[in-house]
Amino acid sequence: MSLPLNALRAFEASARHLSFTRAGLELSVTQAAVSAQVRNLEARLGVPLFRRLPRGLVLTDEGQALLPVLSESFGRLGTMLDQFGSGNYREPLTIGVVATFAIGWLVRRLEAFQREHPFVDLKLMTHNNKVDLAGEGLDFAIRFGDGSWHGTHAEPLLATPLTPMCTPAIAARLTAPVDLASEVLLRSYRNDEWRSWFAAAGVDDWPGPLRGPVFDSSLALAAAAAQGIGIALLPACLFQHEVDAGRLVRPFAFEAHTGRYWLTRLHSRLPSRAMLQFQQWLQRELGPAPAAAPPPNR
Structure with missing residues (x-):
């Protein structure tokens, strides 16, 4: 009709x-x-x-x-x-990003993305790995984990193994992983991270329970470590700026592989042009998808 x-x-x-x-x-x-x-x-x-x-x-x-x-x-x-109001077509793109990835990797590269794709009207929202794609109206969410989220398509982005990081003053008194027994170990809400790192470092019998303040984000952990409060397990590749500035150092080379970052969207969400351009840009900037994590060093 x-x-x-x-x-x-x-x-x-x-x-x-x-x-x-x-x-x-x-x-x-x-x-x-x-x-x-x-x-x-x-x-x-x-x-x-x-x-x-x-x-x-x-x-x-x-x-x-x-x-x-x-x-x-x-x-x-x-x-x-x-979207045509300025005489140029603009397509919205709303992304939820774990704050550590946003600040440690994405934000410093956004200017280049916007230069290459001026039609994308980008909205960036940070979160602490808890996200509702549909409820928050997100096109994409970048989050950390194993890639298993119900009803979600997940593409691997970046492997971020954890390693101890601390001030140079604290690092000067560390010669072996067992020396950490006398230090304050800053913890995240993921209870098994330090134990995974000790296993990777060959320390199978850690003396006693872990103690130290608990933080809900790697950004807070890094800030506390840079203040000399203790030693934090961090993804070193996302805190290179602190290393370059001399605020944090890596006292040991051992790493624990506990997960990686993923680009996720709902299976029911058909990718728009802006989504496809952002996905392809990420793939180009990050390089090939990371291989499976190696087994812990023993």
Whole structure:
């Protein structure tokens, strides 16, 4: 069925306001013109869309069914047309990123991405690895783990093995992994990370329970370590800036492989042009997908 756009617009505005007069003000036409457009639409559909009462309008069942469909359609059309507002097409891209990856790798490269892809209207949201792709309206989420998230497509991005990092002053008194027994070991909310590192370093019988403050992000761990509060297990590749500045050093070469970063999206989310461009850019910047983690050194 072919229906006039002006009539559909007149109905949608009248239904929102429940007034032909206010709809006319919104659409910059007279009340009579709006009323005529709606009557024309009703005639074409063969059903009444309003009950006209002395004190206003009331939607019929048919009008109530039609309104949300039109509102959504006009809203989507308006959003799309807004992307041409500056004379150049802009496509939104919303990404949720673990804060450590965002600050340690992504943010410093975003200017280059935007130069190469000026049509992408990027929105970046950080999180601590807890994310709801659908609920937060995300196109992508970059997160840390094993790649197993229900209903999600996951592409490996970056392997980030953990290694102890601390101030040069603390490192000067460390000669072997067992020396850590006398130091404050800063911990993350993942309880097994230090034990995984000790296993990789060949320390199978750690003396006693682990003690030390617990942090909910690697950024907080790194900040505490740089203040000399203790020794943190960190992905060294994401804290190279602190190493270059002399705030943190690696006292040992041993690394623990506990997971990696992944680019994830819902299986039901068909990639847009902006999503594909961002994915390809990441692949180029990071190089080939990382191989499987090696077994712990023993």
